[in-house]
Amino acid sequence: MIAFLARRLVTLLSTLIVAALVIFCVTEVLPGDPAAVMLGLSATPETIAALRAELGLDAPVVVRFLRWMTGFVTGDLGISYAYRVPVAGLIAERLQVTLPLAIMASLFASILGITLGALAASRANSLVDSALMAAAQAGLAIPNFWFGILMVLVFAIGLGWFPAGGFPGWDAGVVDSLRALFLPAFALALPQGAVLARLTRTAVLEALGEDFVRTARAKGLTAGQTLRRHVLRNAMVPVITMLALQFSFLITGTIIIENVFALPGLGRLIFQSVGGHDLVTVKSLVMIYVGAVILVNAGVDMAYGLIDPRLRFGRGVGR
Amino acid sequence: MIDRALRHPSFVLGLSITLLVLGVALLAMIWTPFDPTAMRISARLRPPSATNWLGTDQFGRDVLSMLMMGARNALLVGVVAVGIGLSIGVALGMMAATREGSLLDEAIMRICDFTFAFPAVLTAILILTFLGPGLVNAILAIGIFNIPVFARIARGASLQVMARDYIRAAQAAGRSTFGILHRHVLPNITGILIVQASVQFALAILAEAGLSYLGIGTQPPNPSWGRMLNDSQTYFAQAAYLAIFPGAAIALCVLGFNLLGDGLRDVLDPKSKER
Numbered sequence: 001m002i003a004f005l006a007r008r009l010v011t012l013l014s015t016l017i018v019a020a021l022v023i024f025c026v027t028e029v030l031p032g033d034p035a036a037v038m039l040g041l042s043a044t045p046e047t048i049a050a051l052r053a054e055l056g057l058d059a060p061v062v063v064r065f066l067r068w069m070t071g072f073v074t075g076d077l078g079i080s081y082a083y084r085v086p087v088a089g090l091i092a093e094r095l096q097v098t099l100p101l102a103i104m105a106s107l108f109a110s111i112l113g114i115t116l117g118a119l120a121a122s123r124a125n126s127l128v129d130s131a132l133m134a135a136a137q138a139g140l141a142i143p144n145f146w147f148g149i150l151m152v153l154v155f156a157i158g159l160g161w162f163p164a165g166g167f168p169g170w171d172a173g174v175v176d177s178l179r180a181l182f183l184p185a186f187a188l189a190l191p192q193g194a195v196l197a198r199l200t201r202t203a204v205l206e207a208l209g210e211d212f213v214r215t216a217r218a219k220g221l222t223a224g225q226t227l228r229r230h231v232l233r234n235a236m237v238p239v240i241t242m243l244a245l246q247f248s249f250l251i252t253g254t255i256i257i258e259n260v261f262a263l264p265g266l267g268r269l270i271f272q273s274v275g276g277h278d279l280v281t282v283k284s285l286v287m288i289y290v291g292a293v294i295l296v297n298a299g300v301d302m303a304y305g306l307i308d309p310r311l312r313f314g315r316g317v318g319r
Numbered sequence: 320m321i322d323r324a325l326r327h328p329s330f331v332l333g334l335s336i337t338l339l340v341l342g343v344a345l346l347a348m349i350w351t352p353f354d355p356t357a358m359r360i361s362a363r364l365r366p367p368s369a370t371n372w373l374g375t376d377q378f379g380r381d382v383l384s385m386l387m388m389g390a391r392n393a394l395l396v397g398v399v400a401v402g403i404g405l406s407i408g409v410a411l412g413m414m415a416a417t418r419e420g421s422l423l424d425e426a427i428m429r430i431c432d433f434t435f436a437f438p439a440v441l442t443a444i445l446i447l448t449f450l451g452p453g454l455v456n457a458i459l460a461i462g463i464f465n466i467p468v469f470a471r472i473a474r475g476a477s478l479q480v481m482a483r484d485y486i487r488a489a490q491a492a493g494r495s496t497f498g499i500l501h502r503h504v505l506p507n508i509t510g511i512l513i514v515q516a517s518v519q520f521a522l523a524i525l526a527e528a529g530l531s532y533l534g535i536g537t538q539p540p541n542p543s544w545g546r547m548l549n550d551s552q553t554y555f556a557q558a559a560y561l562a563i564f565p566g567a568a569i570a571l572c573v574l575g576f577n578l579l580g581d582g583l584r585d586v587l588d589p590k591s592k593e594r
Contacts (some may be wrong), residue, residue: 157555255444
């Protein structure tokens with residue numbers, strides 16, 4: 001058990017370090033002189049030298065890498081070139097939009113996906129089932145940013161229930177902020193919900209064929225009680241795994257959706273920093289995104305090992 | 320098998336949609352109602368009419384013509400991006416399978432695992448900023464992410480096939496490793512690769528639409544569905560139809576390939592029911 005966790009932790013740490021090395025090389029070593037890249041064509045040798053000194057680029061590569069890594073612990077990730085404020089503070093500020101957005105989207109996706117998937121399974125091969133599965137197919141095909149645009153047309157411009165974009169800030173009022181996040185979260189949740197609905201339906205159908213369902217019905221539980229207490233619980237393992245594994249799709253989704261709704265979150269920040277060649281900010285932002293995906297996947301892997309001892313010796317989940 | 324396929328509803332529907340899109344894309348190469356890049360400011364933002372079936376955009380360009388040309392671009396992205404993934408990925412995956420457990424196998428699979436940690440759209444944005452925006456670079460950026468997908472599937476499927484008796488028989492008969500892979504393994508994993516290819520095709524079209532929406536995919540004046548959606552947001556109040564048609568085109572195209580993939584999975588491998 002401890003050996004398993006230790007092995008997984010070593011893999012996790014080495015993956016994180018390799019990821020950091022790759023990101024560091026792409027943003028600091030490959031472009032040649034990052035200062036020249038950031039300043040663009042109109043830069044003079046003097047301004048480039050000044051920026052090099054400001055960014056600490058004169059230090060050896062190894063020192064710069066270690067400085068960056070310790071920055072994640074101390075919270076000093078340098079000064080954003082485009083915004084002229086500390087990167088760590090910038091990221092913390094933007095997380096206040098992206099994190100609630102991602103949580104709301106996961107919540108919507110799970111509620112919709114699990115309820116509708118279970119409903120479809122309990123009425124398998126009926127008209128309701130076919131309609132729900134057709135809707136799920138549509139949900140997979142509709143690009144979430146188009147769905148967002150359509151919802152703006154109907155619910156923001158047409159009915160005026162929600163703002164068409166922008167974010168008032170949590171200080172300006174929690175209700176208004178949640179309202180601003182509602183449509184984007186819903187748009188993000190659409191493909192996720194569709195995937196979860198299909199998976200839940202399959203998992204529930206499988207669980208419905210088990211012996212314990214007959215036992216539960218035999219001891220007098222209604223069909224609904226059996227579904228909630230026994231079937232859903234057994235069907236939830238693959239569904240929760242999928243929810244975690246889809247995390248990577250969710251956070252890339254936020255990059256596009258935040259641009260649709262002009263939300264000042266991490267996704268918009270990364271898009272703007274990449275466009276503005278703000279390599280200082282890009283480097284740490286990408287690391288945070290990639291690190292989050294690696295951590296979530298490792299978490300799923302370890303949780304599985306804890307639940308099912310057979311997986312402790314294999315190559316992990318989904319391989 | 321063809322008989323069974325033609326009675327499978329999602330296969331038939333998926334095939335019809337993809338053939339329709341393909342037909343439109345081919346037609347666009349020789350004929351569109353108007354020149355999709357011709358601007359006529361006097362005819363800007365005209366709602367759908369008998370002349371411009373789907374209306375005109377903010378520069379007076381014909382939306383239907385742009386959509387048709389967009390279909391060509393979308394299919395181009397799918398074909399090349401999936402082609403890159405298939406050719407390199409399958410070669411890597413089969414190579415890993417022949418040397419299962421070796422350092423090479425371990426290295427290929429570790430690199431595949433590793434690339435999955437990099438969210439595709441995020442990395443594509445980075446690649447496109449360094450290489451410069453554009454259709455070709457977008458295809459490259461999307462294609463790269465198809466490589467590990469196909470490598471993993473090809474490895475897994477090849478290992479299953481290689482455990483069969485007829486592979487041992489071929490080895491005993493003195494066939495070379497390459498000969499076995501080419502004559503016996505590849506034909507037996509083609510089905511699963513085709514199914515995955517149609518799913519990846521749909522994902523590639525979605526990814527290109529997203530990148531073009533962000534303005535770093537296909538560049539104007541070359542029309543793209545994603546770009547058209549981005550432009551439409553400026554003219555919401557005057558011309559809502561501009562936001563409807565390009566999105567519907569993306570959704571229809573993706574739906575077609577997804578249904579085709581679902582159908583093919585059932586037809587080619589009746590044992591594995593829908594996941």
